[in-house]
Amino acid sequence: MVPDAVSGILVDADYGASKEGHSQIELYIRTKKGIEKFVDAKFRPYFYVVANSLAGVEKGLKELRVEGNSPLAVEEVRKKNAENVLKITFRTTKELSIARDRVKDLQGVRELREYDIPFVNRYLIDKGIGPLGRVELRHENNELKEIRASEKEVDAARDLEIGCFDIETYSPGRMSDPKQDPILSIAYSDSKGSVVFTHGKGNWEKGTPRGVEVKANEAEMVKAFVGKVNESSPDIIVTYNGDGFDMPYLRERCEGLGVDFGIGFGGEIPKAERKGVDNAYPVKGRQHLDAYQMMRLLSKLGAVNLVKYDLESVVGVILGKEKEKLDHNDINRIWDSGKGLGRIFDYNREDTETTREIALRYIPLLAELSRLTRRMMFDVSRVSTGILVEALLMNRAFENKLLIPNRPEESEVRARITRTFKGGYVKSPVPGLHENIAVVDFRSLHPSIIMAHNVSPETLNCKCCRGKEKNLAPTKDWFCEKEKGFIPETIKGIFSARVGAKAEMKNAKKDSAEYNALDAKQHALKIMLNSFYGTLAYARFRWYSMQAASAVTAWSRHYIRETLDKSENAGFKPIYSDTDSCFLELPKGKTKNDVLAFVRKVNSELPEHMELEFEGLFKRGIFVTKKEGGAAKKRYALIDFNDRLKIVGFEYVRRDWSRIAKDTQRDVLEAVLKEGRPERAAEIAKAAIELLKGGKVPKASLTIITQLQKPIKDYAAIGPHIAAAKKAIARGKELGVGSVLSYIITKAGKSISDRAELEEYVKEGNYDADYYIEHQVVPAVIKILAELGYSKEDLMHGGKQKTLGSFS
DNA sequence: TAATTCGCTAGACCGA
């Protein structure tokens, strides 16, 4: 029989057991026929043994029995970074894990390697195929004969079906409880449109609203929904907080109703999987993307800037749309009365449609990360940067025939955590107003140092390059000049891939599918690029090297200081610098061209891969003093020649300050920088104070936002946000680690904490005007106005106080 | 289960 050749997109991978009882890989691939399951029955789990000598371990391995079986194979393999390496293959993953403990104690065994790599990850690494990438395969009756990655690109929006669902539940004056409260409606959206399933009473005489299907009861509604998902058969199934709410709710509800929640391939029911402290719900044969988790990750990666993560806020920031929240009381009232049910359905449908739209925007980026790391999107959207970098390196190590380092033991992790090192250099700014400021910075400073000086754990302090200058770090450690380091070589690959993608973008039409795909690619590469340095000093990292991380920052300090010195010699006045950037004040007569010439000169003296770039020229800038005196680092504001304001570090960019303080600060900065009018700036501040005194400032301008970083009980100091959270919990609100709190300082109470209440429990007008004046608006503006000669008193009482002299 | 260091500010808490 000639195997059938098929091309498709790898959607999901899992493992199971064959009829004969060995472990096998199961792949779910989107082909022309839909999602199909293929089985690779030939791939087997394995790990490596590094032996003192091959002969020395032979006897022990020969006699090794796991559950009565010998290993399937013991073979010598060549790895570039170790001698005497044996690959030991097992029938099942279970046998592998039992064997781990026995083999490590065998005589002549130095260490085990790659024994903790999940079977599916192992498969994708070895086969070199990335999830959501295109694959070519040959099979007989869905049994794989061959599979390989295809060069052809995947366009998520065109090639994949993306479905999204959301449920509305009944909650009579408390949080919905799946044991007793029914699901009222379920909305589902895919590329073809949306549908809302519901049940129960209602005034349907006029016919059901468009796009709504009314079923006889809740069980029938859920069945219809499950049927719809299977008919649509999405590759990616999107929820908003599905991990935390929709999935577990549906599961438990279905158990009670006796309905099959089989939305996975072949009717498989999603089951909880532990992801850190929380549960996640994988859906077999598809990728469950929880857009809420995704937004949190993107926020951490700096790909988006979000203050709150509720759907309404995210829609506002990402899609620029106003979306109204239908609160639980309204839903219950409408449901109970049976009047205006359309509002629930519209709300339900809108949730899925906007969630889907947000997901569509970032799926190309996640898909790129997924392909780069060869991890499922399900994982990629829920992990941290450390895991991403490690996954990418594991793939590269395999390709380069390098053994992957083991994860450190817990004791080693603890020891590593106690070791610290020096970071970047931050120069104290010259406080006050400055004019004509040029900003220059090093392009990808840390990665470029790693490339320029071959910084890698295995090139550190090599025997062959002692005493050589080129890669001798200021820390006195050095890196090999002959052998190319694993990490710098990997970074070079990513760097050039990104340069390539950006070059291709120039030829693509803006906003075309191709352009967006390339943008996602370069963005994913950028994220990876920027994550390497941090992980070097990360205690759980397989390629941890404190000395390498320390060398990188030592070099960064060296190069930035050198650049500052050079700028001074070139006739500029350096006023500030932070890690990779220099702020240069241009003296009279110097122009942008002089800066460009300076940048060229510096670049001609830098090692390969390092580059100084011209960032921009600014008309004016302000640096302020700290509250406790002395120049403040990491807070400044600039304005360019197009009057565009750039505010850095100030309260304006912080979420834990009220809107009124932030907006007042921005207006003050603008008046100072744009118009050069200090009197106007002072008036703006005074106006805000008067407004607060008037008692009419709306809640939205007063909320302060912070996030719970640990369980409430672990707090030693009870600040306002914790006090507000405790009061809310006493009222029945559920709050935990990661909860984002919005609170207001109200009138009633002694300390600030006493007066803090979560926004939702505060009536309009109930705010402590003195607090918002003294602790919000004034501190936000006073340091700026102080640079212009104003004092706090000037703001608090009428006009600028006349000095004694002016009275005489 | 966790990428790094540097830096600013607020507010509670404690003792003089």
Next chain:
DNA sequence: TCGGTCTAGCGAA
């Protein structure tokens, strides 16, 4: 009541 110390959070790079 004041100032110093400590916890906590968030931002820059």
